[in-house]
Amino acid sequence: xxxxxxTRSDDRTETLHLAFELGNGTWRLGFTTGFAQKPRExxxxxxxxxxxxxxxxxxxxxxxxxxGCRVASCYEAGRDGFWLHRFxxxxxxxxxxxDSSSIEVNRRKRRAKTDRLDVEKxxxxxxxxxxxxxxxxxxxxxxxxxEEDARHLHRELLTLKxxxxxxxxxxxxxxxxxxxxxxxxxDLPAQLERLRRWxxxxxxxxxxxxxxxxxxxxxxxxxxxxxxxxxxxxxxxxAADPAxxxxxxxxxxxxxxxxxxxxxxxxxxxxxxxxxxRQIGRLAGLTxxxxxxxxxxxxxxxxxxxxxxxxWMAIEGAWAWLRFQPHSALSRWYEERxxxxxxxxxxxxxxxxxxxxxxxxxxxxxTGVVPEGAELKERVVI
Numbered sequence: 001x002x003x004x005x006x007t008r009s010d011d012r013t014e015t016l017h018l019a020f021e022l023g024n025g026t027w028r029l030g031f032t033t034g035f036a037q038k039p040r041e042x043x044x045x046x047x048x049x050x051x052x053x054x055x056x057x058x059x060x061x062x063x064x065x066x067x068g069c070r071v072a073s074c075y076e077a078g079r080d081g082f083w084l085h086r087f088x089x090x091x092x093x094x095x096x097x098x099d100s101s102s103i104e105v106n107r108r109k110r111r112a113k114t115d116r117l118d119v120e121k122x123x124x125x126x127x128x129x130x131x132x133x134x135x136x137x138x139x140x141x142x143x144x145x146x147e148e149d150a151r152h153l154h155r156e157l158l159t160l161k162x163x164x165x166x167x168x169x170x171x172x173x174x175x176x177x178x179x180x181x182x183x184x185x186x187d188l189p190a191q192l193e194r195l196r197r198w199x200x201x202x203x204x205x206x207x208x209x210x211x212x213x214x215x216x217x218x219x220x221x222x223x224x225x226x227x228x229x230x231x232x233x234x235x236x237x238x239a240a241d242p243a244x245x246x247x248x249x250x251x252x253x254x255x256x257x258x259x260x261x262x263x264x265x266x267x268x269x270x271x272x273x274x275x276x277x278r279q280i281g282r283l284a285g286l287t288x289x290x291x292x293x294x295x296x297x298x299x300x301x302x303x304x305x306x307x308x309x310x311x312w313m314a315i316e317g318a319w320a321w322l323r324f325q326p327h328s329a330l331s332r333w334y335e336e337r338x339x340x341x342x343x344x345x346x347x348x349x350x351x352x353x354x355x356x357x358x359x360x361x362x363x364x365x366x367t368g369v370v371p372e373g374a375e376l377k378e379r380v381v382i
Contacts, residue, residue: 014065015130018056018093019122020075020084021115022046030119031059032127039123041116047080049087056093074126076100077140085142096129098122101305102138147271150243153235154263157228158309164221171214174207188215232262233382243270246365251380253370255324256317256361258382263313268358269365277359284310286355302351314354321357328373330356 014033021028023046031040040059044051060067073088074096088095103125105111128136168184175181179198182191192208203211236244236258243265250261250269274280281287285306291298304311322331330353338349360371370376 015070015072016056016059016063016065017123017126017130018059018071018073019119019126020073021119021122022075022078022080022084023115027052028115028119029055030123031055031063032123033063033065035124035127037063039120041119049084052088053091070094072096072126072130074098074122074129076103076122082142082148086145096126097140097142098125099138099140099305104137141272143271150266150270153228153232154259154266155309157225157232160221160225160228164218164225167214167218167221171211171218174211174214178203178207184215184218188212232258236262236382246270248380249365250361252376253325253361253364254375254377255320257320260313260317260320263309264317264358264361267307267310269362274362277362280358280362281355283307284314284355284358286311286314286351286358310358311354314358315350318350318354318357321353325374327375328371330360330371330373332373 017032019030025046027044027046029042029044029052040062042055044055056071060069071093073093075084075098077097077099082097085095085097125136171184172181180195182188182195189212192203192211195203197203236247246265246269247261250256250264251258268283283306285304285308286302289300289303291300322334325331334349334353338346363369364371
C-alpha cells in the first residue's frame with residue numbers, strides 16, 4: 001500500500017478551501033487543499049461561529065498547513081444573509097457569497113441531492129473559481145451594514161401595504177358572499193348598520209364583529225404606513241447621506257415619484273458601482289435569454305434572475321414614463337416600435353423600455369445629463 005504524505009510549510013500561498021452547506025439546525029463544512037485531495041467534512045451546530053473557527057484550525061493541522069495560511073471559503077446566499085461573511089472576513093478568511101441560481105445543475109431527470117454532495121460540489125466550484133474560471137458561478141456583491149440597514153424602511157412599507165390590501169380584499173370578499181359591497185376606506189361600522197341582505201335582514205352578529213375587527217386591522221396598518229412615510233420624508237429632508245441626494249435627483253424627473261426614486265436608490269444605485277448598462281440589466285433580471293441550436297432560434301423571455309423589487313418598480317416606472325414623459329426619446333422609441341402592436345407586443349416593449357430607462361437613470365445620476373427629451377419638475381414635493 002502506498003501512502004501520500006504532505007510536508008508542512010509556512011508559505012502563505014498555500015490555501016485551505018472551505019465550503020458551507022447552511023441548514024437550519026446544523027451546518028456542514030467541507031475542507032480541501034486541491035482537486036486531488038479528498039474533502040474533510042465536519043458538522044457543527046447552526047450559527048456556532050466559534051465552532052467554525054475551531055474546525056478551520058483543526059483542518060489546517062490535518063492537512064499540515066501553516067497556522068497563518070490563506071483560507072478561502074464560500075456559501076450560498078440565503079436566509080442566513082451576510083453576517084457569516086462579515087464574521088469570516090473579520091477573522092482573515094477570504095469568503096465568497098454565491099448566487100444560488102448561478103450554480104450548475106445536472107440535467108438528468110432525477111439526480112441525487114444531499115448535504116454531502118452539495119458541499120463537495122461547492123468545493124469543486126470554489127477550486128475552479130480560484131483557478132481562474134470566473135464564470136464557474138456568480139459572486140454576490142455584499143453591502144455594508146449601513147447599506148443593508150437602509151433597505152428595511154421601504155421593504156417594510158411595501159409589506160405593510162400588501163398586508164392592508166389583503167385585509168381590505170378580505171372585507172370585500174366577506175360582504176360579496178352576502179351579495180353586498182362597501183368602501184373599506186370609509187367608516188365601516190356606519191356602513192354595516194345600513195346594509196341589508198337579500199331578504200331585508202341585517203348582517204349576522206358574528207359576521208359584523210369579524211368585519212369590524214378586520215377594519216380595525218386595516219386602520220392600524222394605515223397608521224404604520226403613514227408613520228413610515230413620514231419618517232422617509234424626514235430622512236430625505238434632513239439627512240446629509242449622498243444616497244438622499246440621489247433620491248432627490250431622481251425625483252426631479254417627471255414620472256418618477258418618491259417611492260420609485262427611493263427604491264431604485266436603496267436597492268440599486270445608492271450602493272453599487274456599475275461599469276456598464278449591461279450590468280444594470282442583469283442585476284434587475286431584465287436581460288433577454290436567447291435559445292439557439294442549429295437553425296432553431298427563439299427568445300425565452302427575460303431571465304428574472306435579479307432583484308425582483310427593482311424589476312417590478314422598473315416596469316411600473318416605464319408605464320409612468322410613457323404617461324408623464326411622452327416627448328422623451330425613450331417614449332418616442334416605444335411608440336414607434338411597440339405602441340401599434342397587440343397586447344403581447346406592448347408588454348414585451350414595456351420590458352425593453354424598463355431596461356433602457358434604468359440605464360438612462362443611471363447615466364443621469366452619474367453625469368447629471370437629463371435623458372434626451374425628458375422634462376424636470378418645477379419643484380419636488382416631499
